[in-house]
Amino acid sequence: ETGVTQTPRHLVMGMTNKKSLKCEQHLGHNAMYWYKQSAKKPLELMFVYSLEERVENNSVPSRFSPECPNSSHLFLHLHTLQPEDSALYLCASSQSPYRVGNQPQHFGDGTRLSIL
Amino acid sequence: DAKTTQPNSMESNEEEPVHLPCNHSTISGTDYIHWYRQLPSQGPEYVIHGLTSNVNNRMASLAIAEDRKSSTLILHRATLRDAAVYYCILNGGGADGLTFGKGTHLIIQP
Numbered sequence: 001e002t003g004v005t006q007t008p009r010h011l012v013m014g015m016t017n018k019k020s021l022k023c024e025q026h027l028g029h030n031a032m033y034w035y036k037q038s039a040k041k042p043l044e045l046m047f048v049y050s051l052e053e054r055v056e057n058n059s060v061p062s063r064f065s066p067e068c069p070n071s072s073h074l075f076l077h078l079h080t081l082q083p084e085d086s087a088l089y090l091c092a093s094s095q096s097p098y099r100v101g102n103q104p105q106h107f108g109d110g111t112r113l114s115i116l
Numbered sequence: 117d118a119k120t121t122q123p124n125s126m127e128s129n130e131e132e133p134v135h136l137p138c139n140h141s142t143i144s145g146t147d148y149i150h151w152y153r154q155l156p157s158q159g160p161e162y163v164i165h166g167l168t169s170n171v172n173n174r175m176a177s178l179a180i181a182e183d184r185k186s187s188t189l190i191l192h193r194a195t196l197r198d199a200a201v202y203y204c205i206l207n208g209g210g211a212d213g214l215t216f217g218k219g220t221h222l223i224i225q226p
Contacts, residue, residue, distance in 0.1 A: 004159075042217055042218055101147060101150075101206075101209040103207075103209075104150065104162035105160075105162065110158075
């Protein structure tokens with residue numbers, strides 16, 4: 001039990017489908033993150049939210065749309081994805097991203113996404 | 117975040133200590149040294165972090181060189197469940213998230 005729960009664990013979708021990934025943290029943290037982990041590549045930061053406000057967007061294509069309705073929940077809405085978007089999508093949380101760098105991030109186990 | 121350098125892979129025997137090295141010669145004064153590990157089919161797991169002094173917790177120990185240009189993660193008694201990819205990351209705070217490299221793939225032999 002990591003304190004960060006992601007659903008679904010696996011998702012297969014066509015390029016024209018619309019789906020959403022969900023992340024929930026039970027740690028009382030104020031910052032949440034989306035990362036992408038492609039095969040044989042390091043984790044890449046996609047989005048950062050602090051107190052439900054987006055503070056970082058690492059040039060992610062608009063077919064990925066994040067939403068943070070409150071400090072415990074984070075969504076990643078997907079539409080018109082490409083085969084190269086197949087990857088493990090990881091959610092993480094931390095106390096706050098703006099403090100000094102002594103705050104660990106806590107990760108969920110990810111959603112394995114496959115685009116047909 | 118500044119760059120770190122780690123060996124691609126290491127192998128050790130079960131129940132023996134493991135020393136995982138990390139070089140970070142361009143570390144700045146405000147960067148904390150973090151270690152995470154990722155087991156197969158799981159997300160990264162926080163292991164330990166430190167700034168200048170050596171640190172111990174229930175999972176591992178972190179030894180930091182006096183000039184802070186390198187550090188070593190120490191697993192005192194490796195088990196098969198410690199087989200994972202270990203990432204050494206510098207965290208200077210801010211909104212940049214964590215910058216992961218390729219890490220060290222630790223193999224534990226029974």
